[in-house]
Structures are given as structure tokens and as C-alpha cells.
Amino acid sequence: MQRYGIPLERREKISLTVVFILFLVVAGGLARLQIVKHPELARQSENNRIRVVPIVPQRGLVTDREGRIIIDNRPSYTVAVVPAEVSPNTTLPNLSALLGLDTTEIRKRIKKNTVNRYQPAPVKRDVEFETVAILEEQMTRFPGVTYQMEQVRQYREGLVAESFTGYVGEVSQQDLKRAGVTDLRLGSMIGKKGLEKQGDHLLRGWEGTAYLEVAASGQVLGPLEEKEIRAAIAGANITLTIDIDLQQACAAALDTFCCGAVVALDPRNGEVLAMASYPGYDANIFSSVVPESLWQAISSDTTHPLLNRPHNGLYPPGSTVKFVTVGAALEEGIINENTTQKPCTGGFRFGNRVFHCWELGGHGSLTAAHALEQSCDIFMYQLGLKLGIDMLSHYF
Structure with missing residues (x-):
């Protein structure tokens, strides 16, 4: 029986052709990666090793006519998540147990405050030092999680001054859509009511930027030397015509009533010496995340503590x-x-x-x-x- 087959010489040619085609495919792929996609891949690689950290400036102080502090700042820790560095099966479950938040709430806050995948998105503000210590000691259990010391607002107690101080809160999408807004980002704090809102452009200052080099494991290696730090510019201080002694006297007088308002003016020049709305609320609660139960209690209170009576109340003259x-x-x-x-x-x-x-x-x-x-x-x-x-x- 005659056996038919491909001659050896022809088989060698076919093999060489296949190898050559494979070589062309590999070479083409390498050329595509090295030449065509180089800019994009280089950018991704750079982003993977660089963490952009905003430097929050100190917000300006607010004092009375004698220089006594009405609104101050205090140090606080904020826990944030870098979306690009998150390990889905590790980060969120461990962080949920540490912060006392369910994973759904954490995802919601990350989505709300994400500027880009390589910049920290705040998840919880005003956390205790013990929480920060755990993050520092057990970093491998929390890939993509970082923390930063920030300044939060501290309002002087006993003044019933919320009618003019107002409060601060996180930037919203509506804030970003306002005309002329170019220096805000999701997750930063701005004035929401009262003086904090009206004087926000003076009090807030200008945010700086730091660049950190990060290993593949998420460990911070240190400042990135080739990128210069842009320092933050602190906000300006504001002095009011308010007299703290008179403000406290007004607060004490209103304490005997269900509700009411007091405005004390200097008849010689119209300066506001005191302004109180009663009952009020503690503006310090807005310096951190307000629990839903507390917000419901305040907003449903029949005495309307959120009503700014001197500004928005309508009364017969x-x-x-x-x-x-x-x-x-x-x-x-x-x-x-x-x-x-x-x-x-x-x-x-x-x-x-x-x-x-x-x-x-x-x-x-x-x-x-x-x-x-x-x-x-x-x-x-x-x-x-x-x-x-x-x-x-x-x-x-």
C-alpha cells in the first residue's frame, strides 16, 4: 500500500511560514503596546503609582468685636478610599466592620465623593484616633484606604448664634453646577448657611495638592520628588460687630420661652450687637456626618429649630x-x-x-x-x- 505524505522540504516551509506569521502577530502586538497605546498606558502606569492628595487649608476664624472667638477649628481625621486601589473582596468588608457602616453605604459615599479613580473619596469624617491607629497598623487589610488630618468647624456653645453663623457641609452636585465655580471638588467642605455661606469665598481659602508615590500593594512610599507640592492658602479671618456678652444675655433671656427671637442694634450706626433665634440647634453636628435619626428629630420638631426667626420669620412690626x-x-x-x-x-x-x-x-x-x-x-x-x-x- 502506497503511503502519501507531505515532503519534508515543504513541511519545513510551512512551519517557517507559521512561525513567521506568529512572530508578526507578536511583533505587531508589541508595536501596538509600545507605540500606539504608549501614551495611554504610560498615563495609567503613572496614575497607579501616584496618589493625588488634596491639602485642605485652614478655614478662617470668626470673632466678635473684641476679638473673642465665635467660630474656631479643631483637628479631625477623615477616612477616604482610593477607588483604583480597592480590593473588592477585602477592602469593603473590613472597612465596614471598622467604621460601623454597611458596605452599601460605603459604596454610596465613594460614588458621591469620587473626583477620579486615583484621588481619595471621603467616606467618614471625624473618626476617632483608635480607628486611624488600626488603619496604620493593619494596612494590608485595607487596600485603597487612606486617612488625612483635617480641620473641622467648632462653634462656641451657649450663644444661640446659629441664626447668623450658619454651618458648613460637603459640596453637592448642585454646588458644582453654580456659575463661576471652578475651585470646588466633591468631598470638600463649604458654607451652607448664614455667615459661613455668605463669607465662604473669604473663609475657605485655596486648596493645595500633594503627590505621593504608592507601591502596587497600596503602601505609601513617600512624596513624589518630581512633582512639586502646591501649598494651601489659609482662609481669611472675619470680625463681626457682635458682642459675645450681649449675645449670651439674649440667649439666657430666651431660654425661659418656648420660642422667640432677639436682635440688638446700636442706634448710632445700625451695627448688629446680638442676634438670637430660639430654639436653635447645635451647629457642631454639621461638622461631621449627621445621623439620619438626628436629622429626622430636628426637622420634625414642632418648635422648628431650623427656622431662622430674625431673618425668615414674619411678624407684625x-x-x-x-x-x-x-x-x-x-x-x-x-x-x-x-x-x-x-x-x-x-x-x-x-x-x-x-x-x-x-x-x-x-x-x-x-x-x-x-x-x-x-x-x-x-x-x-x-x-x-x-x-x-x-x-x-x-x-x-
């Missing part, structure tokens, strides 16, 4: 308008310091209705100064008619 009315009449020359009007007999007829004075027996004949002293309604009714609506509206 009462007899305070009498000062404006007399001032307008003096300014317009309608009366002088000796002018009297029809005596107050306890009532004043206007149209078909009688408007009464609070003193039903009447005050008699009064000058403007005595009318203010006695808070006489009848004197003001007559003065208001002489001024007229148009002139009064100019002063109100």
Missing part, C-alpha cells in the same frame, strides 16, 4: 413703626419737637369707624417725644394722615 413715623414727620418738617395734636381721648374716628388707643382713658395732649414715650396710638393715627401714604411708603 407693632409699635416699632411709630419711630419711623415720627422720624419721617420731623424730616419732612410736618412737626417739630414742640408740636402737639388733638388730645388723645382713647379713640379716633376715621370714616365710620372708631380706632382705639391701647390706653382707653386717653393720654391727653402730647408732643412727639411724649407720644413715643407713652406709645400713643391716637397721636400716630393723626400724624400718619398728615404724612400720607406716598410719603410714608418712601420711609418704609
Whole structure:
């Protein structure tokens, strides 16, 4: 039986051709990696060994007119996660047990605060030193987890000053979408209410940047020498016209009531010396993550502690308008310091209705100064008619 086969010489040629084709495939792949994809791979490699760490500046202090501190800073530790360095089966379960947060909540916070995969995303603020010590000692159990010392706000207690101090909170997506915002990132802290919000551009300062070299295991090797650290610029301090002694006196006076507000002004120049809204809330709770149960308790409180009564409460002005009315009449020359009007007999007829004075027996004949002293309604009714609506509206 005749046996058919491929000649040896031809088999050698086929083998060489296959080897050559394989060589071309390997060479093409290497060329693609080395030439075509080099920029992208180099960037990924660089990102894998570099950790970008924001340097949070010290937020400016707020003091009263005598230089006494109303809003201060205190040191605090923040635990963060670098998404690119996380080990799914190790990091989240171990971190959950350490921080007392379930893995779903941790994932939610990482997603909310992630700027990019190679920058730490804050997970929990104001953690205890013991937690930081565990992270430092057992680093291999927490790949991708880092911590940083930051300054958190500390509001002076006993002032009931939340009506003007406000509070700070984490940057939201809405904050980033505001026109002209270029120096904020997710996870940083900004003013949310009151003075903290209005003066945020002064108090916040400018964030710096540090670059750390990181091993494949996640261990920090030290500062990256070829990248220069950009130092943070501390925020400016603000001095208020508030007087702490008077503010404390207002807080003590309000403590005997269910709710109310006090605003003390210097009549010589209009400076606000004290401003209190009662009941208030402890602004220090917003320096850390507010527990859901606490937030629900505050927001559902029937006395509305979150209502800023001096700013947002609507109240009848009462007899305070009498000062404006007399001032307008003096300014317009309608009366002088000796002018009297029809005596107050306890009532004043206007149209078909009688408007009464609070003193039903009447005050008699009064000058403007005595009318203010006695808070006489009848004197003001007559003065208001002489001024007229148009002139009064100019002063109100």
C-alpha cells in the first residue's frame, strides 16, 4: 500500500511560514503596546503609582468685636478610599466592620465623593484616633484606604448664634453646577448657611495638592520628588460687630420661652450687637456626618429649630413703626419737637369707624417725644394722615 505524505522540504516551509506569521502577530502586538497605546498606558502606569492628595487649608476664624472667638477649628481625621486601589473582596468588608457602616453605604459615599479613580473619596469624617491607629497598623487589610488630618468647624456653645453663623457641609452636585465655580471638588467642605455661606469665598481659602508615590500593594512610599507640592492658602479671618456678652444675655433671656427671637442694634450706626433665634440647634453636628435619626428629630420638631426667626420669620412690626413715623414727620418738617395734636381721648374716628388707643382713658395732649414715650396710638393715627401714604411708603 502506497503511503502519501507531505515532503519534508515543504513541511519545513510551512512551519517557517507559521512561525513567521506568529512572530508578526507578536511583533505587531508589541508595536501596538509600545507605540500606539504608549501614551495611554504610560498615563495609567503613572496614575497607579501616584496618589493625588488634596491639602485642605485652614478655614478662617470668626470673632466678635473684641476679638473673642465665635467660630474656631479643631483637628479631625477623615477616612477616604482610593477607588483604583480597592480590593473588592477585602477592602469593603473590613472597612465596614471598622467604621460601623454597611458596605452599601460605603459604596454610596465613594460614588458621591469620587473626583477620579486615583484621588481619595471621603467616606467618614471625624473618626476617632483608635480607628486611624488600626488603619496604620493593619494596612494590608485595607487596600485603597487612606486617612488625612483635617480641620473641622467648632462653634462656641451657649450663644444661640446659629441664626447668623450658619454651618458648613460637603459640596453637592448642585454646588458644582453654580456659575463661576471652578475651585470646588466633591468631598470638600463649604458654607451652607448664614455667615459661613455668605463669607465662604473669604473663609475657605485655596486648596493645595500633594503627590505621593504608592507601591502596587497600596503602601505609601513617600512624596513624589518630581512633582512639586502646591501649598494651601489659609482662609481669611472675619470680625463681626457682635458682642459675645450681649449675645449670651439674649440667649439666657430666651431660654425661659418656648420660642422667640432677639436682635440688638446700636442706634448710632445700625451695627448688629446680638442676634438670637430660639430654639436653635447645635451647629457642631454639621461638622461631621449627621445621623439620619438626628436629622429626622430636628426637622420634625414642632418648635422648628431650623427656622431662622430674625431673618425668615414674619411678624407684625407693632409699635416699632411709630419711630419711623415720627422720624419721617420731623424730616419732612410736618412737626417739630414742640408740636402737639388733638388730645388723645382713647379713640379716633376715621370714616365710620372708631380706632382705639391701647390706653382707653386717653393720654391727653402730647408732643412727639411724649407720644413715643407713652406709645400713643391716637397721636400716630393723626400724624400718619398728615404724612400720607406716598410719603410714608418712601420711609418704609
